[in-house]
Amino acid sequence: MTDLRHLADEPLLRTDGLTKHFRIGGGLKRKSLHAVDDVSIEIGEHEIVALAGESGSGKSTIARLLARIYQPTGGEIYFGGKPLSGLKSRADTLAYRSDVPMVFQDPFSSINPVFKISHGVLRSLKLHRPSLSAAEREAEARRVFEIVGLSPAADIMNRYPHELSGGQRQRVGFAQALAMRPKLILADEPVSMLDVSIRIGLLNLMQQLRDEQGVSILYITHDIASARYVADRLIVMYAGQIAESGPVEEVLAAPRHPYTQLLLSAVPDPKAELTLGADTDRGEPPRVINPAPGCRFRFRCPLAIDDCHHQTPKLLPLSPGHDAACLVAQSGAEVKAF
Amino acid sequence: MLSAPADRPQAAATERYTGGSAVRVPILTVSDLSVAYASRRGDVCAVENVSFELAAGEFLGIVGESGCGKSTLLFAVAQLLVPPARITGGSVAFKGTDLIALSERDLAPLRWKEISVVMQSAMNALNPVKTIGAQFADAMRAHGVTARQEIADRSAEVLAMVGIDREHLRSYPHQLSGGMRQRSMIAMALLFTPDLVIMDEPTSALDVVAQRSLMVQIKELQQQLGFAIIFVTHDMSLVSHFSDRLMVMYAGQVAELGATRVVFDAPQHPYSAGLLDAFPSIRGPKVALTGIPGSPPDLAHPPDGCRFAPRCPQVQDQCRQRPVELYNVDDVQVRCLLRGNGVVQGD
Numbered sequence: 001m002t003d004l005r006h007l008a009d010e011p012l013l014r015t016d017g018l019t020k021h022f023r024i025g026g027g028l029k030r031k032s033l034h035a036v037d038d039v040s041i042e043i044g045e046h047e048i049v050a051l052a053g054e055s056g057s058g059k060s061t062i063a064r065l066l067a068r069i070y071q072p073t074g075g076e077i078y079f080g081g082k083p084l085s086g087l088k089s090r091a092d093t094l095a096y097r098s099d100v101p102m103v104f105q106d107p108f109s110s111i112n113p114v115f116k117i118s119h120g121v122l123r124s125l126k127l128h129r130p131s132l133s134a135a136e137r138e139a140e141a142r143r144v145f146e147i148v149g150l151s152p153a154a155d156i157m158n159r160y161p162h163e164l165s166g167g168q169r170q171r172v173g174f175a176q177a178l179a180m181r182p183k184l185i186l187a188d189e190p191v192s193m194l195d196v197s198i199r200i201g202l203l204n205l206m207q208q209l210r211d212e213q214g215v216s217i218l219y220i221t222h223d224i225a226s227a228r229y230v231a232d233r234l235i236v237m238y239a240g241q242i243a244e245s246g247p248v249e250e251v252l253a254a255p256r257h258p259y260t261q262l263l264l265s266a267v268p269d270p271k272a273e274l275t276l277g278a279d280t281d282r283g284e285p286p287r288v289i290n291p292a293p294g295c296r297f298r299f300r301c302p303l304a305i306d307d308c309h310h311q312t313p314k315l316l317p318l319s320p321g322h323d324a325a326c327l328v329a330q331s332g333a334e335v336k337a338f
Numbered sequence: 339m340l341s342a343p344a345d346r347p348q349a350a351a352t353e354r355y356t357g358g359s360a361v362r363v364p365i366l367t368v369s370d371l372s373v374a375y376a377s378r379r380g381d382v383c384a385v386e387n388v389s390f391e392l393a394a395g396e397f398l399g400i401v402g403e404s405g406c407g408k409s410t411l412l413f414a415v416a417q418l419l420v421p422p423a424r425i426t427g428g429s430v431a432f433k434g435t436d437l438i439a440l441s442e443r444d445l446a447p448l449r450w451k452e453i454s455v456v457m458q459s460a461m462n463a464l465n466p467v468k469t470i471g472a473q474f475a476d477a478m479r480a481h482g483v484t485a486r487q488e489i490a491d492r493s494a495e496v497l498a499m500v501g502i503d504r505e506h507l508r509s510y511p512h513q514l515s516g517g518m519r520q521r522s523m524i525a526m527a528l529l530f531t532p533d534l535v536i537m538d539e540p541t542s543a544l545d546v547v548a549q550r551s552l553m554v555q556i557k558e559l560q561q562q563l564g565f566a567i568i569f570v571t572h573d574m575s576l577v578s579h580f581s582d583r584l585m586v587m588y589a590g591q592v593a594e595l596g597a598t599r600v601v602f603d604a605p606q607h608p609y610s611a612g613l614l615d616a617f618p619s620i621r622g623p624k625v626a627l628t629g630i631p632g633s634p635p636d637l638a639h640p641p642d643g644c645r646f647a648p649r650c651p652q653v654q655d656q657c658r659q660r661p662v663e664l665y666n667v668d669d670v671q672v673r674c675l676l677r678g679n680g681v682v683q684g685d
Contacts, residue, residue, distance in 0.1 A: 054546075228624070229624070252620065266549070268550070269575070
């Protein structure tokens with residue numbers, strides 16, 4: 001494990017210009033798909049950061065870059081101040097993976113159906129904490145199962161995945177992550193496959209893990225309402241870039257980027273009256289292939305000015321801690337697109 | 339438009355809608371419909387005694403958790419159940435004809451022309467090795483439209499209705515985005531301007547922005563063409579603005595059925611209330627939510643009394659004793675003893 005105490009100023013995890021391009025096509029038609037472009041984020045300790053955006057906005061790619069499933073095309077990830085490109089040995093990589101585990105979207109396909117529930121936790125304990133004896137591993141597994149609300153743990157651990165509901169399985173995912181005594185859990189749409197009535201339980205669990213276990217969580221979602229419920233900070237992605245970021249309440253109360261406003265307007269609010277057609281956007285997020293400079297949202301943006309077509313907006317602070325990548329907002333004009 | 343086949347029931351002609359304004363005549367009457375899945379442990383009753391009526395041009399939302407029987411109910415209405423599922427009782431009367439009694443051969447002319455279904459996953463429902471246009475043509479030829487020009491024109495027309503350029507008739511499903519695939523599925527369902535379109539979670543694979551734009555589109559098409567919709571979803575808030583009536587299902591039964599606005603504003607059943615409270619709000623003060631603890635019952639061994647009793651925050655002793663019937667409370671049907679026999683007056 002990395003000792004962080006001497007690096008007090010450094011956030012838990014920081015990315016600097018993180019970029020991931022995928023090559024598509026072959027031969028003369030080879031192109032590059034810009035999944036993530038120049039993304040710099042910070043995640044502090046004891047913090048839940050929500051990463052929100054439409055499908056294809058690059059949010060899952062970021063999670064996979066942070067989990068070292070993908071290697072970045074450019075930029076660097078610093079964990080506890082140390083660059084990840086410096087991790088060369090297997091021991092270092094293992095240590096990082098136990099500090100930053102991932103919880104996957106689909107609880108039905110992410111647990112091996114032929115083994116008991118305890119299998120995944122015990123295996124990862126054996127791999128990541130080899131000093132524990134078999135009895136200690138068992139006790140540790142029981143501890144994490146109790147923490148995530150799967151009790152009686154001894155009973156649940158002896159069951160098979162098909163005997164658990166979706167919500168319980170997703171808790172198993174968090175138990176597996178927690179067993180490694182992580183500092184940061186990467187949660188990629190952990191509740192989107194679950195029924196509405198049990199989603200809240202998982203969101204509450206994430207808050208409880210932050211408050212009682214002191215872990216940070218990167219919560220990836222397309223559901224802004226759940227992001228507001230659970231997160232401290234919000235990062236909104238569009239087409240591989242950050243559109244806006246800041247404290248969640250501030251961003252949602254006064255969104256400065258037109259895309260954030262669009263996302264907010266699309267959230268169904270049962271209490272409000274429906275206005276048909278008034279604010280409907282029929283556009284779709286672009287696949288960013290060999291992009292020219294310019295704001296990537298300009299084709300859907302009702303406020304686009306000439307500059308938006310040639311100049312890529314930078315993510316700049318509009319007020320302390322609240323950044324937006326919008327030329328119109330940065331010019332000081334009021335942004336009210338949706 | 340395309341003419342009705344000769345073997346269509348006579349009643350149909352008198353019940354056609356006029357233009358955009360819906361005539362409140364039921365086109366679909368489902369009575370006491372029950373569906374069971376055969377299993378080694380005996381029959382598992384997935385849908386139990388469900389009754390509802392659907393007027394021409396009406397939008398009915400059906401919500402519930404996974405396993406509550408909502409999709410099974412939909413398939414039973416559309417006569418698409420395959421073994422081990424089978425209808426064990428009740429009737430599905432479409433314009434006066436009981437669909438359950440019809441043979442596949444008699445059902446075929448009704449499918450697409452009168453009743454069409456939009457499946458949940460467009461990626462799986464569309465044929466990956468055929469172009470969108472070829473699949474449209476397939477459906478039209480199967481129903482007797484063979485003129486090439488007519489097929490091409492109608493295909494382009496329905497595609498335009500959902501806002502997709504006719505150029506995409508030559509596209510394969512993988513070349514379209516998730517939203518476009520789902521919209522082309524809806525276009526396909528509208529090829530023959532059916533009177534009833536059944537939708538099984540058509541938006542669940544989409545993100546919020548695409549979801550909303552698709553819902554608005556569906557609603558606009560409905561207002562324009564006047565078809566009735568049964569829309570199944572697990573996301574209650576999604577249909578809140580779009581459906582006329584809302585049916586909340588729990589463990590194979592109707593928990594609550596009433597006008598959407600009424601159910602949202604004053605849910606009578608503790609389950610509906612719990613579902614509504616399970617959505618974090620985007621506006622207003624931030625409040626801690628609890629959701630609904632526990633999980634739905636195993637339908638092979640449903641609880642003796644009210645099926646929601648094990649999870650219900652307001653449960654009483656007598657809730658566990660005998661099955662609860664549907665009570666009519668102010669135009670809303672609700673399956674809750676607390677509302678039915680005045681044990682506790684509603685607040």
